[in-house]
Amino acid sequence: MEAVYKKYFIxxxxxxxxxxxxxDLMKILLSKxxxxxxxLKLDYVQIEIISKAAYFCDIGKILIPTGxxxxxxxxxxxxxxxxxxxxxxxxxxxxYFVQIAADMCAHHHERYDGNGFPNRIYGDSNLVYTQLCRLxxxxxxxxxxxxxxxxxxxxxxxxxxxKDKGAVSPQVFSLLMECKPNIIMxxxxxx
Numbered sequence: 200m201e202a203v204y205k206k207y208f209i210x211x212x213x214x215x216x217x218x219x220x221x222x223d224l225m226k227i228l229l230s231k232x233x234x235x236x237x238x239l240k241l242d243y244v245q246i247e248i249i250s251k252a253a254y255f256c257d258i259g260k261i262l263i264p265t266g267x268x269x270x271x272x273x274x275x276x277x278x279x280x281x282x283x284x285x286x287x288x289x290x291x292x293x294x295y296f297v298q299i300a301a302d303m304c305a306h307h308h309e310r311y312d313g314n315g316f317p318n319r320i321y322g323d324s325n326l327v328y329t330q331l332c333r334l335x336x337x338x339x340x341x342x343x344x345x346x347x348x349x350x351x352x353x354x355x356x357x358x359x360x361x362k363d364k365g366a367v368s369p370q371v372f373s374l375l376m377e378c379k380p381n382i383i384m385x386x387x388x389x390x
Contacts, residue, residue, distance in 0.1 A: 200255070200288060207261040217339055218254045223389065224335040225250040225328070227381050228374055232327065235374075245295075249328045252300035256307045256332050258284050275316045278305050299328070307332040312365025323368065330367040334360070334375060348386035353379055 208215040229249060233241040259281025263273050281304030288297050306320060306329045313321030341356045342348065357376060360366070375382075 200258075200284075204255065204258055204261065217343070218257070220339050220343065221253045221256070221332070221335050222250045223385060224339060224382065225253040225331060227378050227385060228331050228335065229328065231378050231381075232331075232374055235377075248296050249299050252296060252303045252328075253332045253335065255281065255285060255300050256303050256336065257281065259304060275308070278308055278317050281305070302326065303329050303332050307336065309333070310365050311368045311371075314365060327368075327371060330371045331374070334367050334371060337366070338375065342386065348383055350379070350383060353383055 229246045259277035282301040285301040309315035309320040309325045345352045
């Protein structure tokens, strides 16, 4: 599955590094989330699996034609198409990953206020890791553009994202803020 996705990036001149950064940011945020909520028993293996699932959140785009008016009209369908692609792998050995990845594909454009797509899921009915996927997708799109990944730039991007009050739960957004030093260090050492 990953090989097909990488081939899509190459064939359409896209850079997969955004999705690699999403995977790494998801690990940072989920590790903090697990530390803050020890009762969840979210372990290292689960964090790795959920983080890798973030890499595939837009895989449904491989089935949407590019550069056409139809692409604009069908953009929202990439969520459900991606979930279907992930569910095609019916191997018992990766059932947990498939379930997580399909959910992340289907719901990473949902909003906490219920105004997202495709199902207009409201509040905590959209799982935390899927809300995190939405947040880190937006965060990386904005933050990576800066040459300098400083505290000031982080605050600017976070402030911009905070204006969209209904995108994710306040708890999910505060998790981003708690991870600020780790995220800045990540961008300055890995990226």
